[in-house]
Amino acid sequence: MHVPLLFFSAFLPGSLAFPHFPGVGSAGLLKRNGSDCDTGGPASFQNTTAQPDLCCFEYPGGLLLQTQFWDTNPPTGPSNGWTIHGLWPDNCDGTFEQNCDPSRDYHDISGLLTSQGAASTLKFMQTFWVDINGKNEQFWEHEWSTHGTCYSTLEPSCLPPGSPVGAEAVAFFVIVVNLFQTLPTYDWLAAAGISPDDSQTYSLADITSALQKASGVIPALDCRGSTISQISWYFNIKGSVIDGEFLRIDAPFQGSCASNGLLYPVKGFSNSTNTTASPSAASSAAVTFTPTTIPLPSSSASTTIPITITSVHSSPASVTASATPPAVSTSFKTSITVL
Numbered sequence: 099m100h101v102p103l104l105f106f107s108a109f110l111p112g113s114l115a116f117p118h119f120p121g122v123g124s125a126g127l128l129k130r131n132g133s134d135c136d137t138g139g140p141a142s143f144q145n146t147t148a149q150p151d152l153c154c155f156e157y158p159g160g161l162l163l164q165t166q167f168w169d170t171n172p173p174t175g176p177s178n179g180w181t182i183h184g185l186w187p188d189n190c191d192g193t194f195e196q197n198c199d200p201s202r203d204y205h206d207i208s209g210l211l212t213s214q215g216a217a218s219t220l221k222f223m224q225t226f227w228v229d230i231n232g233k234n235e236q237f238w239e240h241e242w243s244t245h246g247t248c249y250s251t252l253e254p255s256c257l258p259p260g261s262p263v264g265a266e267a268v269a270f271f272v273i274v275v276n277l278f279q280t281l282p283t284y285d286w287l288a289a290a291g292i293s294p295d296d297s298q299t300y301s302l303a304d305i306t307s308a309l310q311k312a313s314g315v316i317p318a319l320d321c322r323g324s325t326i327s328q329i330s331w332y333f334n335i336k337g338s339v340i341d342g343e344f345l346r347i348d349a350p351f352q353g354s355c356a357s358n359g360l361l362y363p364v365k366g367f368s369n370s371t372n373t374t375a376s377p378s379a380a381s382s383a384a385v386t387f388t389p390t391t392i393p394l395p396s397s398s399a400s401t402t403i404p405i406t407i408t409s410v411h412s413s414p415a416s417v418t419a420s421a422t423p424p425a426v427s428t429s430f431k432t433s434i435t436v437l
């Protein structure tokens with residue numbers, strides 16, 4: 099009988115990268131809902147014979163990529179952390195299935211996570227799995243429906259009988275967050291003296307060898323022009339994605355970055371931000387907009403500061419607001435009420 103606990107322990111070098119989120123990664127949720135799969139068998143794409151039970155052997159998407167963004171324009175997430183893009187099940191040749199089961203295109207991921215005991219995962223996601231346009235829900239729904247529904251080991255029939263609707267998606271988000279926490283790209287680079295800078299350039303070898311030294315494997319890096327924008331960490335997996343053993347592997351494919359002249363810019367900030375949100379009531383007198391968080395350089399404080407509304411558009415509903423941030427803080431929140 100498999101003990102679905104500590105499944106990342108093999109690679110965890112202390113994993114103190116995210117001290118503010120002690121609740122995330124606690125195996126409680128998965129412990130209660132383990133897959134019962136053995137992790138003693140072959141890893142995905144390392145099998146030499148056919149594996150009949152695809153609840154316990156990820157196929158055809160057995161090449162897993164944990165992708166992370168370095169978004170600087172506009173900046174998303176903490177200025178000292180990469181953010182989650184997703185966890186994708188690719189085929190061994192790098193192609194991939196997508197949108198595998200529209201009947202499981204869940205909405206209200208926040209509600210799903212909260213109602214199934216994964217509120218701490220949601221809290222972490224709100225900081226580290228953020229959409230560049232502030233549309234986190236749509237981003238999460240997309241990552242689940244496009245990629246998450248393609249995991250053979252996350253088919254609802256693989257879950258324990260009586261699991262609530264959407265439990266496999268909850269497991270997916272918990273897993274992605276847990277795996278991301280074992281891959282502190284920013285800290286690994288910083289430990290090698292590679293920190294964001296708006297003028298310094300790096301070679302791809304500088305970056306990959308620093309990351310290889312810290313992680314044991316070579317990741318793939320994507321660029322927009324000469325600017326580093328994304329990293330992919332590759333895995334095979336033994337057992338179920340729910341509670342299997344993720345094996346780091348060297349990237350089998352190169353990313354899009356050139357060999358030299360790579361920029362790793364600071365996550366800058368703008369004093370002015372557009373916050374677009376769904377008004378809680380379309381035509382009533384008071385319309386409340388969802389708070390938005392704007393990262394600022396340096397420090398770790400977060401504060402609420404007054405904002406000035408500079409324009410209001412009715413269709414699509416949006417507000418342009420500007421604010422003068424205090425000198426020292428990493429983020430400020432705006433809560434806009436239009437009367």
Ligand SMILES: *[C@@H]1O[C@H](CO)[C@@H](O)[C@H](O)[C@H]1NC(C)=O
Pocket residue numbers: 145146147148149150157
């Ligand atoms: C590995 O398992 C998959 C799924 O059963 C199968 O399609 C594939 O042929 C297997 N690989 C080998 C080398 O047998």
Ligand SMILES: *[C@@H]1O[C@H](CO)[C@@H](O)[C@H](O)[C@H]1NC(C)=O
Pocket residue numbers: 369422423424425
């Ligand atoms: C943005 O705010 C900072 C800090 O208050 C200020 O120094 C800077 O001049 C502002 N920039 C613009 C374009 O308003």
Ligand SMILES: *[C@@H]1O[C@H](CO)[C@@H](O)[C@H](O)[C@H]1NC(C)=O
Pocket residue numbers: 368370371372418
């Ligand atoms: C806000 O939106 C307006 C209209 O789309 C655009 O002109 C402006 O540049 C945006 N401001 C910021 C800070 O993104």
Ligand SMILES: CC(=O)N[C@H]1CO[C@H](CO)[C@@H](O)[C@@H]1O
Pocket residue numbers: 127130131213214215261262265266268269
């Ligand atoms: C994600 C998931 O399936 N969560 C379930 C785990 O098991 C407990 C107790 O059986 C349920 O309450 C959760 O909903």
